[in-house]
Amino acid sequence: MAATSAATFSVGSAISFGPKVSQLPQSKPFVVRFNSLNPLTNFCGLKASTLVNCESESSFLGKESVMALQGSFASKAHRSSQRPQYHLNPQASYKVAILGAAGGIGQPLALLIKMSPLVSALHLYDIANVKGVAADLSHCNTPSQVLDFTGASELADSLKGVNVVVIPAGVPRKPGMTRDDLFNINANIVKTLVEAVADNCPDAFIHIISNPVNSTVPIAAEVLKQKGVYNPKKLFGVSTLDVVRANTFVAQKKNLKLIDVDVPVVGGHAGITILPLLSKTKPSVSFSDEEVQELTVRIQNAGTEVVEAKAGAGSATLSMAYAAARFVETSLRALDGDDDVYECTFVQSDLTELPFFASRVKLGRNGVEALISSDLQGLTEYEQKALEALKPELKASIEKGIAFAQKQPVAA
Numbered sequence: 001m002a003a004t005s006a007a008t009f010s011v012g013s014a015i016s017f018g019p020k021v022s023q024l025p026q027s028k029p030f031v032v033r034f035n036s037l038n039p040l041t042n043f044c045g046l047k048a049s050t051l052v053n054c055e056s057e058s059s060f061l062g063k064e065s066v067m068a069l070q071g072s073f074a075s076k077a078h079r080s081s082q083r084p085q086y087h088l089n090p091q092a093s094y095k096v097a098i099l100g101a102a103g104g105i106g107q108p109l110a111l112l113i114k115m116s117p118l119v120s121a122l123h124l125y126d127i128a129n130v131k132g133v134a135a136d137l138s139h140c141n142t143p144s145q146v147l148d149f150t151g152a153s154e155l156a157d158s159l160k161g162v163n164v165v166v167i168p169a170g171v172p173r174k175p176g177m178t179r180d181d182l183f184n185i186n187a188n189i190v191k192t193l194v195e196a197v198a199d200n201c202p203d204a205f206i207h208i209i210s211n212p213v214n215s216t217v218p219i220a221a222e223v224l225k226q227k228g229v230y231n232p233k234k235l236f237g238v239s240t241l242d243v244v245r246a247n248t249f250v251a252q253k254k255n256l257k258l259i260d261v262d263v264p265v266v267g268g269h270a271g272i273t274i275l276p277l278l279s280k281t282k283p284s285v286s287f288s289d290e291e292v293q294e295l296t297v298r299i300q301n302a303g304t305e306v307v308e309a310k311a312g313a314g315s316a317t318l319s320m321a322y323a324a325a326r327f328v329e330t331s332l333r334a335l336d337g338d339d340d341v342y343e344c345t346f347v348q349s350d351l352t353e354l355p356f357f358a359s360r361v362k363l364g365r366n367g368v369e370a371l372i373s374s375d376l377q378g379l380t381e382y383e384q385k386a387l388e389a390l391k392p393e394l395k396a397s398i399e400k401g402i403a404f405a406q407k408q409p410v411a412a
């Protein structure tokens with residue numbers, strides 16, 4: 001259905017590889033459009049999903065949910081009408097692969113990606129149980145084709161022609177464990193999978209979810225270097241969940257509309273290396289010292305909060321799938337030519353003396369176009385101290401990953 005008189009409403013976060021950008025652009029990870037004919041071109045905050053007609057019986061969002069969404073976005077209409085608009089390319093047709101697709105994250109992530117109109121093929125790879133997941137998912141009447149691949153012999157095929165590879169393969173934490181306790185198992189899994197990515201789709205965006213992200217991303221970088229295909233602009237540690245949590249917790253604490261809140265989270269993805277920059281929250285909010293301390297610690301420990309609540313049954317899966325789907329959607333929009341795409345992610349960086357660092361980045365067709373340096377300027381004393389305090393731990397995790405990969409070089 002062609003959109004007529006569409007008002008666009010945007011939600012979410014904003015924001016330097018190559019040039020550093022010192023001005024902070026307005027956040028815009030998601031956009032929801034409504035028009036006089038009531039089509040909703042997005043779902044639940046994941047920008048540009050399947051065209052859903054609010055009046056249609058085929059809508060998976062109830063009419064009430066749609067009305068609630070319309071209400072919550074209404075205040076944004078004026079602001080976003082002043083922005084350049086990105087229009088979904090009807091020819092958009094990207095291939096996404098999930099490695100570890102039968103797992104706790106992989107399954108809901110596959111479902112969310114299946115709902116994107118930007119995706120023409122969804123490749124599901126795992127060492128086991130992926131056939132059933134693919135059969136189940138393939139019955140959803142959204143455009144993308146779902147293909148399953150099981151075991152090492154089918155890994156290469158799962159990666160052919162793929163634009164974005166998401167890697168949630170590996171073991172999750174149990175209560176009492178740190179993310180670094182997963183290193184011995186997950187380091188090898190990530191190394192093997194990234195070798196295959198290097199051989200079969202070296203130009204793809206690579207999203208690493210498997211923990212410890214602070215080490216698995218440097219491992220992936222080393223593997224890609226050894227294979228001669230490393231492009232630092234296309235290798236991402238997925239730290240989106242930290243932003244999702246920060247936005248949620250801040251909105252709850254300050255009684256703000258969830259959809260408006262955007263908190264940049266920098267550093268890494270483990271304990272004190274997760275540094276929410278509350279002073280940079282949009283819209284501008286003031287926090288007492290106690291609130292800053294309480295929110296920062298809650299955001300840093302949010303993964304552990306879920307691990308303990310699940311009591312041995314794993315770590316965050318649903319919120320992680322949501323966050324990973326958001327990052328996939330953002331990446332596809334960047335690939336599709338939207339020039340207003342910003343996300344926080346753990347990447348090779350020169351914003352600090354550390355070789356990898358999570359910050360906001362501007363994404364484009366070729367990956368990271370710029371790292372946003374302005375977030376690290378004008379920090380509060382609390383944030384500046386926390387930034388200095390996280391560096392030794394993050395440095396050690398990065399070096400551990402690099403040393404692991406260098407000790408067992410890949411076959412050329």
Ligand SMILES: NC(=O)c1ccc[n+]([C@@H]2O[C@H](COP(=O)([O-])OP(=O)(O)OC[C@H]3O[C@@H](n4cnc5c(N)ncnc54)[C@H](O)[C@@H]3O)[C@@H](O)[C@H]2O)c1
Pocket residue numbers: 099100101102103104105106125126127128168169170171172173182186189192193208209210211212213238239240241242269314315316317320
């Ligand atoms: N970056 C983040 O913010 C974040 C958030 C949550 C979880 N995680 C991490 O994501 C990882 C997965 O978590 P989960 O809850 O989905 O675990 P899970 O055990 O439910 O699923 C992992 C899946 O990986 C598969 N797998 C194992 N080895 C594989 C290999 N060599 N090739 C392909 N698939 C393989 C398993 O068969 C399983 O299906 C964990 O390391 C967890 O710590 C990261």
Ligand SMILES: O=C(O)C[C@H](O)C(=O)O
Pocket residue numbers: 172173179211241302303304306307315316
């Ligand atoms: O906490 C974990 O082990 C999983 C993940 O990194 C998270 O932040 O939820």
